[in-house]
Amino acid sequence: MKTRLTALALGALMAAGPAAADLVFPSLSYRTGPYAAGGIPFADGYADYFTLLNERDGGIGGEKIDVPECETAYNTEKGVECYESTKDLGSLVYQPLSTGITYQLIPKVTADGIPMLTSGLGRTSAKNGAMFPWVFNFPANYWDGASVAIKHILDEEGGDLKGKKVALVYHNSAYGKEPIRTLEELSKKHGYDLTLLPVDHPGQEQKSQWLQIRREKPDYVIMYGWGVMNQVAVQEAVNIRFPMDHFIGIWWSGSENDVLPAGEGADGYKALTFHNLGDNYPLYDDLKSYVYDKGLSAGAGDQHGTAIYDRGMYGAMLVAEAAKTAQKIHGTSKITPAMMRDGMEALEMTEEKMTALGLPNFGPEFKVSCENHGGNGFAAIGQWDAKAHEWKLITDYMQSDQDVVQPLIEADSMAFGKENNITPGCK
Amino acid sequence: MFYREAGDFKTSYQQDSQTFPIRFDRYRYYVVLAVAFGVVPFLINDYWANAILVPFLIYAIAAIGLNILTGYCGQVSLGTGGFMAVGAYACYKLMTAFPEVSMFIHVILAGGITAAVGVLFGLPSLRIKGFYLAVATLAAQFFLVWLLNRVPWFYNYSASGQISAPEREVFGIMITGANAPSWAVYLFCLIFLSLAGILARNLTRGTMGRRWMAIRDMDIAAEIIGVNPLTAKLTAFAVSSFFVGISGALFFSVYLGAVEVGEAFGIQKSFLVLFMVIIGGLGSIFGAFAGAAFLVVLPVALKLVGVDVLGWATDIVAHLQLVIVGGLIITFLVLEPHGLAQLWRVAKEKLRLWPFPY
Numbered sequence: 161m162k163t164r165l166t167a168l169a170l171g172a173l174m175a176a177g178p179a180a181a182d183l184v185f186p187s188l189s190y191r192t193g194p195y196a197a198g199g200i201p202f203a204d205g206y207a208d209y210f211t212l213l214n215e216r217d218g219g220i221g222g223e224k225i226d227v228p229e230c231e232t233a234y235n236t237e238k239g240v241e242c243y244e245s246t247k248d249l250g251s252l253v254y255q256p257l258s259t260g261i262t263y264q265l266i267p268k269v270t271a272d273g274i275p276m277l278t279s280g281l282g283r284t285s286a287k288n289g290a291m292f293p294w295v296f297n298f299p300a301n302y303w304d305g306a307s308v309a310i311k312h313i314l315d316e317e318g319g320d321l322k323g324k325k326v327a328l329v330y331h332n333s334a335y336g337k338e339p340i341r342t343l344e345e346l347s348k349k350h351g352y353d354l355t356l357l358p359v360d361h362p363g364q365e366q367k368s369q370w371l372q373i374r375r376e377k378p379d380y381v382i383m384y385g386w387g388v389m390n391q392v393a394v395q396e397a398v399n400i401r402f403p404m405d406h407f408i409g410i411w412w413s414g415s416e417n418d419v420l421p422a423g424e425g426a427d428g429y430k431a432l433t434f435h436n437l438g439d440n441y442p443l444y445d446d447l448k449s450y451v452y453d454k455g456l457s458a459g460a461g462d463q464h465g466t467a468i469y470d471r472g473m474y475g476a477m478l479v480a481e482a483a484k485t486a487q488k489i490h491g492t493s494k495i496t497p498a499m500m501r502d503g504m505e506a507l508e509m510t511e512e513k514m515t516a517l518g519l520p521n522f523g524p525e526f527k528v529s530c531e532n533h534g535g536n537g538f539a540a541i542g543q544w545d546a547k548a549h550e551w552k553l554i555t556d557y558m559q560s561d562q563d564v565v566q567p568l569i570e571a572d573s574m575a576f577g578k579e580n581n582i583t584p585g586c587k
Numbered sequence: 588m589f590y591r592e593a594g595d596f597k598t599s600y601q602q603d604s605q606t607f608p609i610r611f612d613r614y615r616y617y618v619v620l621a622v623a624f625g626v627v628p629f630l631i632n633d634y635w636a637n638a639i640l641v642p643f644l645i646y647a648i649a650a651i652g653l654n655i656l657t658g659y660c661g662q663v664s665l666g667t668g669g670f671m672a673v674g675a676y677a678c679y680k681l682m683t684a685f686p687e688v689s690m691f692i693h694v695i696l697a698g699g700i701t702a703a704v705g706v707l708f709g710l711p712s713l714r715i716k717g718f719y720l721a722v723a724t725l726a727a728q729f730f731l732v733w734l735l736n737r738v739p740w741f742y743n744y745s746a747s748g749q750i751s752a753p754e755r756e757v758f759g760i761m762i763t764g765a766n767a768p769s770w771a772v773y774l775f776c777l778i779f780l781s782l783a784g785i786l787a788r789n790l791t792r793g794t795m796g797r798r799w800m801a802i803r804d805m806d807i808a809a810e811i812i813g814v815n816p817l818t819a820k821l822t823a824f825a826v827s828s829f830f831v832g833i834s835g836a837l838f839f840s841v842y843l844g845a846v847e848v849g850e851a852f853g854i855q856k857s858f859l860v861l862f863m864v865i866i867g868g869l870g871s872i873f874g875a876f877a878g879a880a881f882l883v884v885l886p887v888a889l890k891l892v893g894v895d896v897l898g899w900a901t902d903i904v905a906h907l908q909l910v911i912v913g914g915l916i917i918t919f920l921v922l923e924p925h926g927l928a929q930l931w932r933v934a935k936e937k938l939r940l941w942p943f944p945y
Contacts, residue, residue: 189901191900191901191902191905192902192905192906196902200902229894229901230894230901231890231894231901231902231904231905233905235850236843236845236846236847236850236851237642237843237851240637240638240842240843241637241638241887241890244633244634244637244638245634245638247633248633248634259747260749260847260850263747263749263751263845263847264843264844264845266845267751267764267765267766267844267845268765268844270765271764271765271766272765283747284746332736332849333748333847333849333850334747334748334749334847335747337746337747337748338746338747340746341746358736360849361849361850361853459900459902572746575745579683579751579753580753580754580764581753581754
């Protein structure tokens with residue numbers, strides 16, 4: 161039995177091998193499992209943008225783009241299998257959309273020399289490019305998110321948080337634990353009390369956490385949730401009549417899928433975002449005529465213009481721009497992963513560039529450098545309008561508290577370097 | 588034709604009671620070992636190592652461990668994931684505390700620590716049996732995962748609660764970390780699996796194994812003929828946890844490199860290993876190998892056929908995979924409750940007579 165199956169697998173591997181196209185952007189997606197509510201729109205947005213480039217521009221710099229998809233189900237073992245099966249296709253950059261898989265891939269991509277982009281997720285201290293040369297997390301990271309959430313609360317409370325209570329409801333995993341240290345540092349600075357409420361995978365059981373919130377009546381609740389956990393949390397908050405405008409989710413807890421099940425009750429729920437939302441951009445006209453109308457949409461094609469779809473598209477746009485930069489630097493259209501890395505490190509997103517791409521005012525301006533792989537940490541607050549069924553930005557983009565975040569990044573990346581005997585350095 | 592015993596005379600007790608008494612079987616075993624040690628390391632690449640062979644080797648160790656407890660001693664355990672987590676975290680603490688010590692020693696010590704924890708959680712088995720014991724071990728599963736997630740000392744106070752394996756060497760060859768060559772990782776796991784297999788096989792056919800089986804078959808009768816249930820059950824828990832701990836340590840340090848206890852060692856892991864044991868065959872060392880191979884290779888093979896050959900959407904293949912694996916498990920349980928090992932036994936009987944059945 162085993163030998164027959166392995167022979168079959170070997171044959172399949174050989175058949176799949178030579179399919180490599182010129183520019184390969186693998187998509188480690190998850191369309192199944194408890195996190196599919198976030199995984200599907202992201203994967204669709206990621207694939208649709210590359211389809212657009214292929215259809216409209218003939219790829220990037222004349223080279224066609226191939227987006228092999230591999231299902232991880234948010235599971236680290238499957239993530240490893242996906243990485244190993246796609247890395248020899250000439251993959252240029254990985255965007256795993258899972259903090260667990262990111263942690264796993266950081267040493268692997270460093271050893272194999274393939275860059276990885278984890279926008280708004282992953283290991284925050286990867287911002288220090290001297291220590292993590294192959295990992296990028298622009299334009300914002302988890303600690304920026306925590307800091308901007310506190311900034312918004314400060315604005316709401318007139319600049320004083322003394323004696324206020326803030327609760328953090330978080331996914332009990334590497335992802336959810338990321339902001340704790342930042343929030344603790346900020347509580348020392350601003351004087352609020354922090355309550356930690358972990359929710360175990362997959363997050364359907366939250367009764368006790370919300371009972372505790374009901375008992376302790378924190379002034380604000382910050383949530384770091386993902387997948388089915390978000391919907392449950394929003395519903396539980398509605399059930400205990402928690403004031404929704406005092407409930408702030410990270411950008412991964414701010415999609416339409418998270419608030420729609422709670423209906424009218426979710427009105428006023430807030431979530432962070434590091435890019436604009438909606439589909440009111442010239443790029444969507446192109447997407448419609450080159451992709452949607454031709455029936456080339458990825459997946460079921462029902463996610464267009466949702467928050468996480470936008471983020472997938474934005475992620476694809478960032479790596480496409482980095483690929484263009486790499487082509488310019490090295491003067492060749494056939495770039496290698498090492499050239500791609502140079503392109504990512506030299507990436508500069510300006511308003512003119514974004515407008516030319518059909519996304520005016522969509523994302524922050526930033527410039528990547530070896531010392532800073534993480535952008536400038538700008539984020540805004542969006543609020544859910546349950547009647548209009550849309551997210552509205554209610555604040556300007558705010559920068560995170562760099563005095564707090566930067567030393568933490570420094571300390572954590574140094575600890576990583578010490579543990580792994582890396583000497584930091586910028587070429 | 589195959590498995591012919593004609594002319595295969597045994598002239599000593601030792602020969603008569605060896606593991607593979609039939610000559611053909613013995614040679615097949617030597618050939619498998621020779622290929623595994625002498626040929627595969629030269630052919631292996633990263634994909635084969637990380638996607639198929641290393642997980643197979645590691646799960647096979649875990650399945651041997653659980654098979655000793657459940658298959659040989661009859662103590663149902665749902666705590667395998669938790670015990671694997673103990674092995675992984677013990678290995679991590681040892682690796683970071685004593686960087687200069689060889690990984691071989693760390694992995695074995697991690698197994699030892701898990702054995703101690705296993706004995707602790709095996710104590711209730713002296714009073715409770717069957718389903719109730721399953722629930723008690725389930726409690727161990729949740730308690731251990733909770734504990735390792737809760738106490739920052741276990742993960743060296745890292746901000747994310749993840750443990751990441753630093754690079755470590757054995758005899759100057761990198762074994763852990765992403766720079767480890769795939770043949771070295773494979774051989775490292777293979778050595779552990781071979782030793783585990785030989786050790787388990789010899790334990791189970793010796794005094795200790797007979798005691799376990801006596802307890803499994805009828806504990807009161809066993810007690811009357813002089814088997815001490817305390818030592819029998821606790822040694823089963825200790826030996827089983829030792830193997831499971833080794834597999835957990837390898838799973839973390841050489842296979843994944845970074846784990847998060849809730850995600851990697853959750854209740855699903857316990858069920859996965861239990862399925863391996865059930866599909867492979869309870870109370871059979873070969874069954875542990877067959878079950879692990881089946882459940883590791885099947886999803887990968889289905890994915891390769893569905894996505895890469897047939898070009899289906901990834902989510903459809905992922906869903907089909909659940910359907911097919913689930914269906915196969917039910918089919919197996921209905922048609923052959925004793926698992927792949929029994930199929931193998933039947934095939935062997937047939938081959939003995941082939942081509943001249945009665």
